[in-house]
Amino acid sequence: MKPRIAVLGCGYWGSNHIRTLKSLGALYAVSDANLARAEGFASEQECLAIAPDELVTRTEVDAIVMALPPQFHAEYAIKAVESGKDVLVEKPIALTVADAERAVSVAEANKRIFMVGHVLRFHPAFERLKELIDSGELGEVKYIHSHRLGLGKFHTENDALWDLAPHDLSMILAITGTEPLEIRGEGAALLDHLSDFAHLHMRFPNGLRSHLFTSRLNPYRERRLTVVGTRAMAVFDDVEPWERKLAVYRHAVWQDSGQWAFTQNEPSYVPVDEGMPLTRELQHFLQCIETREAPRTGGEEAVRVLKILTAGTVTHD
Structure with missing residues (x-):
């Protein structure tokens, strides 16, 4: 059974993640501060629409792909990994090095996969x-x-x-x-x-x-x-x-x-x-979730980039 992935952020790049995960058979839910937008994608892709604050606590969600405005990435990534979720966070993972290091550190402490969307x-x-x-x-x-x-x-x-x-x-x-x-x-x-x-x-x-x-x-x-x-x-x-x-x-x-x-x-x-x-990136993310191997584009690299x-x-x- 493939991991059940939710996409947090239904904007331009988030919508690409949504469609790609659907094609890979791993899309479980979508989430956005704009509930109507999330419900539109949920209807189109035949998945659940879940409010952002509720998403991180849903036990049936294995991992979250985050495509938010970057000032919110670290906050939601920390909430997710503390709730036992693996995460793929779009670039940049934060607006300060301190926030990025904190998010990566919390993921390591909770033994969660922390991958960054350096898609190229x-x-x-x-x-x-x-x-x-x-x-x-x-x-x-x-x-x-x-x-x-x-x-x-x-x-x-x-x-x-x-x-x-x-x-x-x-x-x-x-x-x-x-x-x-x-x-x-x-x-x-x-x-x-x-x-x-x-x-x-x-x-x-x-x-x-x-x-x-x-x-x-x-x-x-x-x-x-x-x-x-x-x-x-x-x-x-x-x-x-x-x-x-x-x-x-x-x-x-x-x-x-x-x-x-x-x-x-x-x-x-x-x-x-x-x-x-993007398909290859998300396939790699699914593989890392299943095998617990370190991602090719992990948190430490993202901190170096930042x-x-x-x-x-x-x-x-």
Whole structure:
């Protein structure tokens, strides 16, 4: 029998969790502060609608997926794990490092699964990229940069960095296997006091450098992660069709008589199995509930991501 999962928060991303869990046969209930909205989803998906404060105490609910405004994540996650529920909390898991650490600590004390929705870690193209890096195909990784640009969405609590960067930071931390030594952030607020553009520059212990650029006021959409190694470069471009999502460039650079020379080669496209990252993420969550294994994107990683976001945040008057 599959775990019985409830989704707390029936907004844009919560609705995706609801439909995906239904397709996996694990959706038991939905919950939202707007009861009418929850009842609408319950009717559509043939499940229960339960009020948020009642949800955490329902003994038949095994786990809760939380897709709330981030200022409420830590509070409800703590209530849930103290009531014996496993949780998957959407990013960011809190607005302060202290709240995030408290939620993760309480989950550990109660021996509950605490997973975070860094969904791109479950993208087949990123998983294949990680395999190439771990196998040495790219050589030693020297530089990583990511661009996550587009128009909208606009939030009253989250700026472009906090809304868009967590996925990329999760991927960068997975590749580096360590935390940055130095973090420098730059931001620009055009609409109000929250940054609409943000740059993040990081230096890691092994000399690896990384930069991240996010924007919610960009005229075109870009979803690109580039990894530069000593043997090859790779690009994960999620805007491209599946057969072109992961490209490897085997450019060569060398010194000849004291001068730098290079050859530029056409990319080779790495075959990637198609699959929806959210489906794969939720399948992993179900597996962790059943086996009690630690999630690939657990609470400790989420705290590391939050520390970087905090260090890189630029405040505006």
